Amino acid sequence: MTEIEPLVDHDTIRNALDARAQEQLDALTTEVAGDATRLGRTFPAAARRTGRGPLPGADGVLVEDAVRVLLVQVAARSLDPDALLAELREVYRYGDSDEKRAVLHALSGAPEEVDGSDLVLDALRTNDTRLVAAAMGPHSDRLDDDSWRQGVLKCLFTGVPVASVTGLARRADRELAEMVQRYRREREAAGRDVPLDVQVVLDACAASPEQPQQTRHEQKDL
Amino acid sequence: MRIFDPHIHMTSRTTDDYQAMAAAGIAAVVEPAFWLGQPRTSVGSFVDYFSSLIGWERFRASQFGIRHHCTIGLNPKEANDLSVRDEVLAVMPRYLEKDGVVAVGEIGFDSMTAAEEEAFVDQLAIAREHELPVLVHTPHRNKEAGTRRTLELLEEADFPPGQAVVDHNNELTVAMVLESGCWAGFSIYPFTKMDEHRMVRILEEHGLERMLVNSAADWGISDPLKVAKTVAAMQDAGFSDDDVDRLVWRNPVEFFGQSGRLELDEVEYDRAETFAGSSVLRGERVET
Numbered sequence: 001m002t003e004i005e006p007l008v009d010h011d012t013i014r015n016a017l018d019a020r021a022q023e024q025l026d027a028l029t030t031e032v033a034g035d036a037t038r039l040g041r042t043f044p045a046a047a048r049r050t051g052r053g054p055l056p057g058a059d060g061v062l063v064e065d066a067v068r069v070l071l072v073q074v075a076a077r078s079l080d081p082d083a084l085l086a087e088l089r090e091v092y093r094y095g096d097s098d099e100k101r102a103v104l105h106a107l108s109g110a111p112e113e114v115d116g117s118d119l120v121l122d123a124l125r126t127n128d129t130r131l132v133a134a135a136m137g138p139h140s141d142r143l144d145d146d147s148w149r150q151g152v153l154k155c156l157f158t159g160v161p162v163a164s165v166t167g168l169a170r171r172a173d174r175e176l177a178e179m180v181q182r183y184r185r186e187r188e189a190a191g192r193d194v195p196l197d198v199q200v201v202l203d204a205c206a207a208s209p210e211q212p213q214q215t216r217h218e219q220k221d222l
Numbered sequence: 223m224r225i226f227d228p229h230i231h232m233t234s235r236t237t238d239d240y241q242a243m244a245a246a247g248i249a250a251v252v253e254p255a256f257w258l259g260q261p262r263t264s265v266g267s268f269v270d271y272f273s274s275l276i277g278w279e280r281f282r283a284s285q286f287g288i289r290h291h292c293t294i295g296l297n298p299k300e301a302n303d304l305s306v307r308d309e310v311l312a313v314m315p316r317y318l319e320k321d322g323v324v325a326v327g328e329i330g331f332d333s334m335t336a337a338e339e340e341a342f343v344d345q346l347a348i349a350r351e352h353e354l355p356v357l358v359h360t361p362h363r364n365k366e367a368g369t370r371r372t373l374e375l376l377e378e379a380d381f382p383p384g385q386a387v388v389d390h391n392n393e394l395t396v397a398m399v400l401e402s403g404c405w406a407g408f409s410i411y412p413f414t415k416m417d418e419h420r421m422v423r424i425l426e427e428h429g430l431e432r433m434l435v436n437s438a439a440d441w442g443i444s445d446p447l448k449v450a451k452t453v454a455a456m457q458d459a460g461f462s463d464d465d466v467d468r469l470v471w472r473n474p475v476e477f478f479g480q481s482g483r484l485e486l487d488e489v490e491y492d493r494a495e496t497f498a499g500s501s502v503l504r505g506e507r508v509e510t
Binding site: 041044045047048094096097098100126127128130 | 273276277278280281316317319320321322482483
């Protein structure tokens, strides 16, 4: 009943697997198609039953992420948005870092009615860079401006490439520029390198529809 | 040299320890679930602890190029607390299905109570259901009797001895454990339990088969480099590089490999990211 966009389509995933792993993938999808509440039981073992590591033919996507999101897609077909969200919250709550990351990727392909921003916020509270990166994907559109800006700053702070932040060009604004400037000044005062991504974010802020208004103090700084 | 520490409580250790361990050649660890130095009073504390073993601690280790695995179990001390026991046993299966969970443990005896025995036997059955080996703690007091009773219970449960490691052995318990067909673990401590020189004498007498050496480092006085120091003592005593590799790498790989859940491919990290991406130092990027 709910349509989730997969990270990678079923055939590409299946073709990347050997015969044994294909059999396992088929078994997993059949199990979840038959009973969507089996999602939580199939999620933990999905990687060791199919595979892990870079998925050939899909740039930067891991096999384990693609398989788990596919399982969510299959389960979602028989769940309404609320029931799907309840399942995803449960899987996330008891998941290891890889499972949590897959839930965040699944949310990125979720329709309007599925709002898992509470899970995105949870991931942004961690210091696990893989979760922070996944949290700032497409589902971060659901975050209010304050939370979203804090997410971008956290990426700079923890070294998550801001290239993984969805909507940077669209949402970067004056307030974000001010936050990032303050962060830059702090680094400089400490005699430390300023990450290259700081300029990437500032450029995005400068180019955004809402031009940053520089204060006199910052003008001097620029 | 590659070293696998099959029993170490990294949750209680610092990033300095991780750095020193990586420098000493430690590439993989197993962190058994145990008690935290004081009793927990609700199942929620166990759930968060289990979650950290498969989440944050695994990530933290990876930042230093160390593969982190864990065991999940209700430890003997807290098995005596009937207000949490059943709830913990009920939530365990969820965690026993996770990647990187390589055994049920630590289980076994602390004070040899009826409650401990019951939880031990229950968890042997749970391990069988999940097709996992077990990591068995033996008591610090009355160790010989506790070890003997442990072996009897394993046999009564018809538990495959090759899938059980009985830990914290000494000169008085090693023979009976090896005769039972179980694996024998040794915790090398600064002052208590066992030291590396006594360990070398035990190896000379009993050989390397089904032997595991660990640091069991935790929040008490302990040393996360004790396996590396045992290696040095073995080399001084004339053991070959192959003997050393067998004891501190191939043996733990063979034992925990029975879970089918060891992940030993080279941890992919680049040195520049080792301390940078992690935020292990107060959540902030550190230039190297």
